Amino acid sequence: MINIREVLETNEMIDKENLDVRTITMGISLLNCIDTDPDRLSDKIYDRITLAAKDLVSVGEAIEKEYGIPIVNKRISVTPIALIGGSACKTPEDYVKLVRALDRAAKTTGVNFIGGYSALVSKSMTKSDELLIRSIPQALAETELVCSSVNLGSTKTGLNMDAVKMMGEVILETAKNTADKGSIGCAKLVVFCNAPDDNPFMAGAFHGVTEGDEIINVGVSGPGVMRRALESVHGADFGTLCEKVKKTAFKITRVGQLVAREASKRLQVPFGIIDLSLAPTPAIGDSIADIFEEMGLERAGAPGTTAALALLNDQVKKGGVMASSYVGGLSGAFIPVSEDQGMINAVQDGALTIEKLEAMTCVCSVGLDMIAIPGDTKASTISGIIADEMAIGMVNQKTTAVRLIPVIGKGVGETVEFGGLLGHAPIMPVNSFDCTEFINRGGRIPAPIHSFKN
Amino acid sequence: MKKTVITVVGKDSVGIIAKVCTYLANHQINILNISQTIVDGFFNMMMIVDVAMYDKEFGNLVDDLESLGEDMGCIIKVQREDIFDSMHRL
Numbered sequence: 309m310i311n312i313r314e315v316l317e318t319n320e321m322i323d324k325e326n327l328d329v330r331t332i333t334m335g336i337s338l339l340n341c342i343d344t345d346p347d348r349l350s351d352k353i354y355d356r357i358t359l360a361a362k363d364l365v366s367v368g369e370a371i372e373k374e375y376g377i378p379i380v381n382k383r384i385s386v387t388p389i390a391l392i393g394g395s396a397c398k399t400p401e402d403y404v405k406l407v408r409a410l411d412r413a414a415k416t417t418g419v420n421f422i423g424g425y426s427a428l429v430s431k432s433m434t435k436s437d438e439l440l441i442r443s444i445p446q447a448l449a450e451t452e453l454v455c456s457s458v459n460l461g462s463t464k465t466g467l468n469m470d471a472v473k474m475m476g477e478v479i480l481e482t483a484k485n486t487a488d489k490g491s492i493g494c495a496k497l498v499v500f501c502n503a504p505d506d507n508p509f510m511a512g513a514f515h516g517v518t519e520g521d522e523i524i525n526v527g528v529s530g531p532g533v534m535r536r537a538l539e540s541v542h543g544a545d546f547g548t549l550c551e552k553v554k555k556t557a558f559k560i561t562r563v564g565q566l567v568a569r570e571a572s573k574r575l576q577v578p579f580g581i582i583d584l585s586l587a588p589t590p591a592i593g594d595s596i597a598d599i600f601e602e603m604g605l606e607r608a609g610a611p612g613t614t615a616a617l618a619l620l621n622d623q624v625k626k627g628g629v630m631a632s633s634y635v636g637g638l639s640g641a642f643i644p645v646s647e648d649q650g651m652i653n654a655v656q657d658g659a660l661t662i663e664k665l666e667a668m669t670c671v672c673s674v675g676l677d678m679i680a681i682p683g684d685t686k687a688s689t690i691s692g693i694i695a696d697e698m699a700i701g702m703v704n705q706k707t708t709a710v711r712l713i714p715v716i717g718k719g720v721g722e723t724v725e726f727g728g729l730l731g732h733a734p735i736m737p738v739n740s741f742d743c744t745e746f747i748n749r750g751g752r753i754p755a756p757i758h759s760f761k762n
Numbered sequence: 763m764k765k766t767v768i769t770v771v772g773k774d775s776v777g778i779i780a781k782v783c784t785y786l787a788n789h790q791i792n793i794l795n796i797s798q799t800i801v802d803g804f805f806n807m808m809m810i811v812d813v814a815m816y817d818k819e820f821g822n823l824v825d826d827l828e829s830l831g832e833d834m835g836c837i838i839k840v841q842r843e844d845i846f847d848s849m850h851r852l
Contacts, residue, residue, distance in 0.1 A: 310843060312797045312808040314850040315767055319839065373821050376841035559849045566848040 322377055326532035326594040327560065329567045330587050331381040332368050333423075333508035334577065335515035335523040336360045338387040346396040350409035353392070357384060357413035357422075360522055365418040367574045371567055379567065380529075380589075380729070384414065385513035386424035394436035400443035404450060407443070411451035421496075423513030425456040428503070431465040431752070441471070444478050448493035449485035455496045455511035459503040461698045463705045466755040467501070472698065473747050475499050476691030480714055483683065487716035490724040494713040495646075495678065499694055501701030501708045506581050507637040512709060523580035524572045525637060528564030528628075529587045530556075531648075532594040534620075538602045549603065550623045557584065557627030565632045583637030584628035585673055586620070588648035590731035596620075596641055597650025608651055609660030617641060618671035638707055640673020646713075646726060646733030647678055655734050662693070662736055670700055675709040680724050680733035683716035690714065692743035695753075703756050764814045765794065765843040768827065772836020774805035782809070782838070785830060789823075790815040805836070810843065 321327035341352040361384050368382040386392075389406055397403045407425055414422040425447060427437040444456050458475055461467035479494055486493035498511045505516020508525035515523070537556040541548050564582045572579035588595050596617075597608035603616050621640045629635050643665065645651045654660035662679060669675045675697050681690075694710045701708030715724045718735050725732040770778060779796075786793060791811050798807040816823060824840045831838030 309795060309810060310767065310846045310850065312799055312806065315769060315808050315846055316799075316801065316806060318846055318849050319769060370821070373824050374842050375845040376824075376839050377845060562848040563845060566844055 319376070321530070321533045325530070325536045326589065326591055327530050327563070328378040328380050329526060329564055330529040331383050331508050331527040332364070332379055332567065332571050333383040333385055333513055333525045333527065334361050334364050334575070335385045335506065335519055335525060335580065337515055337519060337521050338392045342392055342395065344395045346393070346402040346405045349393065349396045350405050353406060354409045354413045357386065357410070358416045361417045361419065363575060367571060370574070371570050375567070377563060377567065381420040382418070383508065383510060383513065384417065384419050384422045385508070385515045386410070386422065387515050387517065388424055388426035388428055390427035390434070390437045390440040391517065393440065394434065397436065397439055400439050400446065403440050403443035404446050407447040407451055407454050410454050414453040419453070421453050421455050421510045423455040423457065423510050424515060425454050426458060426514045428459045429468050429471045430459050430462040431468060433468070433471060441474060441478060444497060445481035445485045445493070448482050448496050455513065457498045457500060457503065457512045457514060459500045460694065461501040461702050463502060463702050463758065464755055467695065467698050467702055467753040469695065469747070469753055470750050472695050473691050473750065475694060476687040476689070476747070479690050479712060480687045483714040483716050490726060491683070491713050491715045492726055492730070495711065495726055495730050498709050498711040501698040502706060504637055504707055508583050509585065509587065509638060511711060519580070520578065522577045524568060524575065524577050525580040525583065526564050526568035526571070527583040527585055527587065527637065528560050529585070530560040531586045531588045531596050531599060533560060534586060535593065535595070535599045535602050538599065542602070546619070550619060553620060553623035554627035557624040558631045561628040561631035579634070581634045581636030582628070582632040584624055584632070584635055584639040585637070586624055586641040588642065588644065589729055590647055590649055592649060595648045595650035596643055597648055597654055601650065607657055607659035608654040609664045613664065614667050614671055617643070617668050621672050638673040642674055642677060643668055643672055644678035645736070646680065646731040647729060648731070652732070652734060655736060662738060666696060666700070669697060669708055670704060674707065675701070677709065677711050678713070678730070678733060679711070680713045680715050680735045681738045682719045682735055683714050684719070685714045685738050686744070688742070688744040688747045689738060689740070691747045693738070695747070699753070705758065763812050766811050766813045767841050767843050767846060768809040768811060769839045770807040770831065770836055771804055772831070772834070775834065778805070778834055778836060779807065781830060781834060782827065785826065786811060789817055
């Protein structure tokens with residue numbers, strides 16, 4: 309039988325160290341909604357989502373109550389809309405009709421976000437993909453709860469540099485369209501290389517075409533728990549440190565697995581995966597940067613940070629994989645700037661730059677995330693940053709992402725406030741040397757060699 | 763059997779256990795195990811109970827004991843046992 313020490317340990321994690329389940333995300337296929345008329349398609353999408361997810365929020369809240377563990381977000385991901393709207397949408401405005409339907413469906417079901425206003429263009433774009441991408445600035449300005457993502461490359465296909473160029477412009481346009489709200493539209497827009505089909509985290513969640521009709525994916529969290537656990541091995545060698553990370557990741561993930569199983573059973577929707585990500589929040593102590601400091605670095609960004617992140621990421625996976633029957637999504641440590649008070653401090657103290665963050669993304673689960681940059685940054689510079697990050701993902705056979713926020717009207721030294729889980733961010737300087745000629749070349753960067761293994 | 767863990771954390775005072783037990787008895791909840799300890803000067807009690815015969819919804823038990831705790835100046839949490847089993851047992 310469970311003993312009081314174990315009960316108190318679990319409750320301490322929840323009450324004092326911000327242990328939570330970050331999200332229950334229901335993936336919903338919209339393939340059976342496809343229609344030739346945009347209005348009819350909008351209605352079908354709305355009906356499909358609101359029926360499939362009608363109990364998602366209430367079931368999530370019941371699990372929270374019965375197990376005493378916060379489930380911070382209930383979310384929906386849908387089939388990439390560029391695949392659904394192909395025969396109905398002839399203009400970007402037609403796509404905006406669909407995004408309104410998604411936003412209404414999210415509001416009706418009571419979820420925090422809906423993801424999947426997406427296009428998968430890793431090799432090249434269909435007309436439909438292009439229309440959706442061109443509609444993103446208007447779509448994100450007109451809606452509140454819709455998140456958008458575009459997959460720009462993969463290890464198998466190489467990088468679609470035409471799309472990389474276009475996304476630099478789209479990100480800037482999105483920032484301008486939401487300039488009155490700190491360019492927050494860009495916080496709901498992410499570009500990927502090697503995007504996973506089953507990611508439960510926003511802004512990049514979509515329900516891939518390899519998935520079934522409906523699925524439950526769960527994202528766990530717990531940087532605060534990890535940091536506290538590492539206090540108990542302060543100064544110990546790396547072997548001891550790694551063991552502690554693994555054991556703690558195991559405990560955190562087991563809670564996620566329990567929640568996923570319960571949600572799956574109660575909603576009668578198959579369980580997909582647990583995403584083993586350490587996802588920070590702006591809450592004090594719920595920070596990846598604080599883990600680095602506990603490991604012995606003065607600030608995130610100090611020499612040794614990439615090594616610290618590499619071991620953290622790997623040990624989280626090693627511990628977490630044992631605790632769950634299916635693991636997927638992004639799985640690793642997130643290093644967003646605005647959502648992590650320790651990272652914000654590191655930037656403000658001059659310890660952390662975009663270039664160091666780029667190096668860190670080689671060994672962590674995502675990429676350049678929630679980074680505010682000056683509003684006068686050129687579109688081609690944004691595309692250049694994206695190309696660099698996509699290249700890291702392509703060559704290293706991993707997911708990488710970019711979520712940059714050019715904050716219109718603000719420059720280096722100022723900060724922007726997003727509120728809630730999105731936090732606030734200092735505007736970071738960007739290398740201003742020009743890359744326009746490189747980006748304007750167009751075409752594709754071929755897939756890298758991962759062959760000659762015989 | 764539906765095992766549930768009740769934890770009471772707060773400053774020690776007369777009648778805490780009595781009040782919780784009275785509620786449980788009135789609602790057909792059987793106590794399987796009780797243990798207690800003092801951590802950082804705070805009274806910590808854990809009960810493992812069976813709620814199979816409970817005459818209301820589980821959510822009511824959570825709310826009722828939470829407000830009982832508030833009346834006594836302590837924090838009472840009610841959680842299904844699975845969360846602890848999941849985390850601490852293979």
